[in-house]
Amino acid sequence: MLGALFLGILATTAFTEPVAHKGLILSEAHIRAMPPQAPVAGGYLTIRNDGPEADRLIAARSSQAGEVQIHEMTMNGDVMKMHELPDGLPIPVGAPVDLKPGGYHRMFMHVTAPFAEGQIIEASQVFEKAGEVALPFEVRAMRPAPTSGQGHDTGHSGC
């Protein structure tokens, strides 16, 4: 029901609304649209903790992905590598944590169908102390493909 509501709003607004939950503010939740062959999609958001104590983002789930992990991307020279954070992501008080391209991100894996621009993907975020909060992610356009043959982003477009 909520999903249908957000789809209705989508025509007139570019962003999903921030979600507040027990002192946490989740904003800018979006996913990059998937190329046809991509097996995974990267999800991004900003988490602000206005609560009394530090928290930790420990899990996520979505009915539209078999698994949703939290990854960190690091550069090793020219090579981008990413790995899962087994203990989740600390969310300190008063210092917003960005999940953004090139850094931390949500990794949507085994998706039921490739995410397309304009879709809203519901994914619950689970915090150690604040518990679970439903969050709609807006699927945004991929960055324009490089025009000159093999792009630097080849193989990394999921993140």
Ligand SMILES: [Cu+2]
């Ligand atoms: Cu990843």
